[in-house]
Amino acid sequence: AQLDTLDIVVLAVILVGTVAYFTKGTYWAVPTDPYASSLALANGAKAGKSRNIIEKMEETGKNCVVFYGSQTGTAEDYASRLAKEGASRFGLKTMVADLEDYEYENLDTFPEDKIVMFVLATYGEGEPTDNAVEFYEFIMSDDSSFSEGGSASDKPLGNLKYVTFGLGNNTYEHYNAMVRRVDGALTKLGATRIGAAGEGDDGAGTMEEDFLAWKEPMWASLMEAMQLEEREAVYEPVFEVAEKPEMDAEEDQVYLGEPNKNHLEGLQKGPFNAHNPFIAPIAESKELFSAVDRNCLHMEIDVSGSNLTYTTGDHIAVWPTNPGKEVDRFLAILGLTEKRHMVINIKGLDPTAKVPFPSPTTYDAAVRYQMEICAPVSRQFVSSLAQFAPNDTIKAEMAKMGGDKDYFHEKVSDLNLNLAQLLEIHSNGEPWTKVPFSILIEGLHKIQPRFYSISSSSMVQKDKISITAVVESIVKPGAPHVVKGVTTNYLLALKQKQHGVAEPDPHGLNYALTGPRNKYDGVHVPVHVRHSNFRLPSDPRNPIIMVGPGTGVAPFRAFVQERAHQARAGEEVGKTVLFFGCRKKVEDFLYENEWDTYKNDLGDKFELHVAFSRDGPQKVYVQHKLEENAEVIDKLLQQKAFFYVCGDAANMAREVNSLLIRIIAQQRGVPETKAEEIVKKMRASNQYQEDVW
Numbered sequence: 001a002q003l004d005t006l007d008i009v010v011l012a013v014i015l016v017g018t019v020a021y022f023t024k025g026t027y028w029a030v031p032t033d034p035y036a037s038s039l040a041l042a043n044g045a046k047a048g049k050s051r052n053i054i055e056k057m058e059e060t061g062k063n064c065v066v067f068y069g070s071q072t073g074t075a076e077d078y079a080s081r082l083a084k085e086g087a088s089r090f091g092l093k094t095m096v097a098d099l100e101d102y103e104y105e106n107l108d109t110f111p112e113d114k115i116v117m118f119v120l121a122t123y124g125e126g127e128p129t130d131n132a133v134e135f136y137e138f139i140m141s142d143d144s145s146f147s148e149g150g151s152a153s154d155k156p157l158g159n160l161k162y163v164t165f166g167l168g169n170n171t172y173e174h175y176n177a178m179v180r181r182v183d184g185a186l187t188k189l190g191a192t193r194i195g196a197a198g199e200g201d202d203g204a205g206t207m208e209e210d211f212l213a214w215k216e217p218m219w220a221s222l223m224e225a226m227q228l229e230e231r232e233a234v235y236e237p238v239f240e241v242a243e244k245p246e247m248d249a250e251e252d253q254v255y256l257g258e259p260n261k262n263h264l265e266g267l268q269k270g271p272f273n274a275h276n277p278f279i280a281p282i283a284e285s286k287e288l289f290s291a292v293d294r295n296c297l298h299m300e301i302d303v304s305g306s307n308l309t310y311t312t313g314d315h316i317a318v319w320p321t322n323p324g325k326e327v328d329r330f331l332a333i334l335g336l337t338e339k340r341h342m343v344i345n346i347k348g349l350d351p352t353a354k355v356p357f358p359s360p361t362t363y364d365a366a367v368r369y370q371m372e373i374c375a376p377v378s379r380q381f382v383s384s385l386a387q388f389a390p391n392d393t394i395k396a397e398m399a400k401m402g403g404d405k406d407y408f409h410e411k412v413s414d415l416n417l418n419l420a421q422l423l424e425i426h427s428n429g430e431p432w433t434k435v436p437f438s439i440l441i442e443g444l445h446k447i448q449p450r451f452y453s454i455s456s457s458s459m460v461q462k463d464k465i466s467i468t469a470v471v472e473s474i475v476k477p478g479a480p481h482v483v484k485g486v487t488t489n490y491l492l493a494l495k496q497k498q499h500g501v502a503e504p505d506p507h508g509l510n511y512a513l514t515g516p517r518n519k520y521d522g523v524h525v526p527v528h529v530r531h532s533n534f535r536l537p538s539d540p541r542n543p544i545i546m547v548g549p550g551t552g553v554a555p556f557r558a559f560v561q562e563r564a565h566q567a568r569a570g571e572e573v574g575k576t577v578l579f580f581g582c583r584k585k586v587e588d589f590l591y592e593n594e595w596d597t598y599k600n601d602l603g604d605k606f607e608l609h610v611a612f613s614r615d616g617p618q619k620v621y622v623q624h625k626l627e628e629n630a631e632v633i634d635k636l637l638q639q640k641a642f643f644y645v646c647g648d649a650a651n652m653a654r655e656v657n658s659l660l661i662r663i664i665a666q667q668r669g670v671p672e673t674k675a676e677e678i679v680k681k682m683r684a685s686n687q688y689q690e691d692v693w
């Protein structure tokens with residue numbers, strides 16, 4: 001049988017996973033980086049240490065391991081929260097472990113008095129995260145070959161007790177597939193689950209509450225199963241943050257925001273990847289909107305000389321810097337303003353603790369470049385900070401917010417507050433000097449690169465990557481602050497700088513645009529490329545239908561650019577139909593003039609349907625345009641047109657999916673259940689692809 005694209009993708013994932021497993025990261029680690037090696041030491045495995053989890057737990061005196069399968073860091077964060085809570089509330093000896101750092105053949109000899117927790121994110125179309133591929137394949141294979149068959153019963157995992165929580169998104173078809181499948185497989189192998197298998201839903205925006213609601217009954221069951229006793233939670237720092245007044249922040253070995261040793265030493269050395277960004281020049285930048293209050297950026301990032309390559313449909317990751325305004329607020333409310341340039345050294349107090357960023361560094365650099373300080377605050381974190389409040393009244397208020405879901409919503413979530421804003425409001429600006437810095441490193445995420453669907457074709461401009469990014473600015477009535485998207489406002493400030501605007505920052509956010517030790521001077525931004533499965537058909541004669549309202553048009557600009565290029569070169573190109581939507585023709589019709597150029601090359605092969613939601617008495621969306629063109633769409637689909645959707649995952653992508661089912665049902669005169677099956681098959685064979693966020 002012929003391999004279809006999905007098979008190839010699956011094989012590629014397996015291959016990447018296998019290579020990742022056998023090379024244990026050596027291909028992409030920055031070998032000379034002491035930060036990388038300290039991480040490796042903490043991880044054990046990467047430094048050639050044991051990949052035997054039982055041995056590791058025995059060596060370090062642990063009785064609970066929390067494994068995570070994480071792609072963006074959320075599952076990892078939940079894993080460390082579980083580990084911390086298990087230790088502080090129940091006296092468990094916990095450790096957190098990356099699934100890719102261990103082997104699983106000996107799980108059948110896992111001691112009965114210990115517990116394993118699995119925090120598992122589902123990625124893409126029901127796939128394991130990159131670090132969980134190996135584990136997943138092992139546990140799912142019918143002939144999981146365990147080392148000894150240690151259990152008395154004929155089920156190999158008869159002794160294993162586990163707890164599990166999944167992170168998923170209900171807008172995807174395979175909602176929480178990982179946790180469901182792994183839970184099923186473990187049970188089948190004879191393991192005993194303690195508590196329910198939890199499921200958090202990012203699609204509904206309830207991940208945090210789902211987690212909190214799941215974990216209380218889970219702890220109750222675990223207490224019973226392991227005969228634990230609850231005690232008053234005592235905070236035990238995970239990291240030692242040692243101040244080094246004898247050191248100067250300007251000393252060469254101090255990290256002032258450099259992501260690794262190479263960058264610290266001023267060497268830009270590849271390979272550039274998720275651990276090692278390329279500091280790329282921004283070759284060009286421009287504003288795409290003509291609205292007064294909204295911005296959308298087009299940028300051309302120059303990757304020549306970096307060895308970074310991309311294929312049309314890939315993503316570029318931008319490494320953000322926090323705005324100076326929020327860095328100042330954060331340091332001030334913690335009473336650290338005076339000490340902001342104090343050198344600090346951070347190390348794990350436990351051999352299994354992973355320090356999330358390199359040190360020695362300074363408070364300023366850690367907060368500006370390493371910690372996600374602007375994000376929404378979690379309720380659990382508010383609870384754990386209560387004990388460090390400046391006085392008892394504030395402590396009681398924090399405990400109340402932490403303990404009462406509705407009150408938390410009213411006082412925190414509904415006001416869009418970040419941590420420093422919350423602390424500032426509740427103490428009336430009085431500094432919270434008792435908060436240990438370790439708890440902030442533990443409680444806030446490491447700052448994450450943001451992804452952008454590349455809006456250029458690699459065939460047309462292989463060394464210049466285009467970005468199309470709408471600048472996030474959220475004004476909420478009644479909220480004391482405007483939420484300013486960290487990365488997009490950083491990019492906006494860079495654009496202003498490039499255009500010589502005297503006050504580059506239109507919102508007084510005060511970004512440190514020249515980067516650590518002025519290493520980003522000129523107009524530079526740290527980036528890496530992430531390869532995706534979002535692909536044009538390999539045969540350009542194949543028709544394509546693209547649905548991309550707003551910035552969802554980004555990869556489709558790349559697709560159309562590529563096809564226009566092919567047509568210019570004399571290749572035969574199939575029908576290329578784009579559905580775009582925006583508010584008003586004169587305001588936010590992205591790339592309005594460019595489409596005409598592409599039309600010149602593609603002629604009647606290119607069709608553009610635009611929906612303006614605020615131009616007439618009726619709101620018109622892409623969905624309406626799809627309905628109007630139902631017949632053509634179905635005809636093209638029957639000719640094996642590829643169908644692409646990009647942009648808003650929560651509403652648009654889901655509605656387009658349902659609409660397509662209706663269109664197929666009506667046009668082909670089949671029941672909706674049948675049409676649903678057809679759409680599912682299209683997805684499975686990659687004829688229907690999504691790039692949504």
Ligand code: FAD
Nearest residue numbers: 375376416417451452453469470485486487488551554693
């Ligand atoms: P952030 O600071 O990350 O904030 C993002 C949002 O989080 C805010 O808008 C707000 O809703 C919420 N938020 C943040 N802080 C708070 C708070 N304190 N309280 C309450 N809510 C808060 N975007 C594009 O414009 N173009 C693209 O082509 C594109 N492609 C993408 C492709 C992929 C695969 C993915 C995953 C995402 C893509 N995105 C794209 C989105 C992009 O990655 C970023 O999420 C987006 O630009 C916002 O980043 P930011 O740092 O500016 O905002």
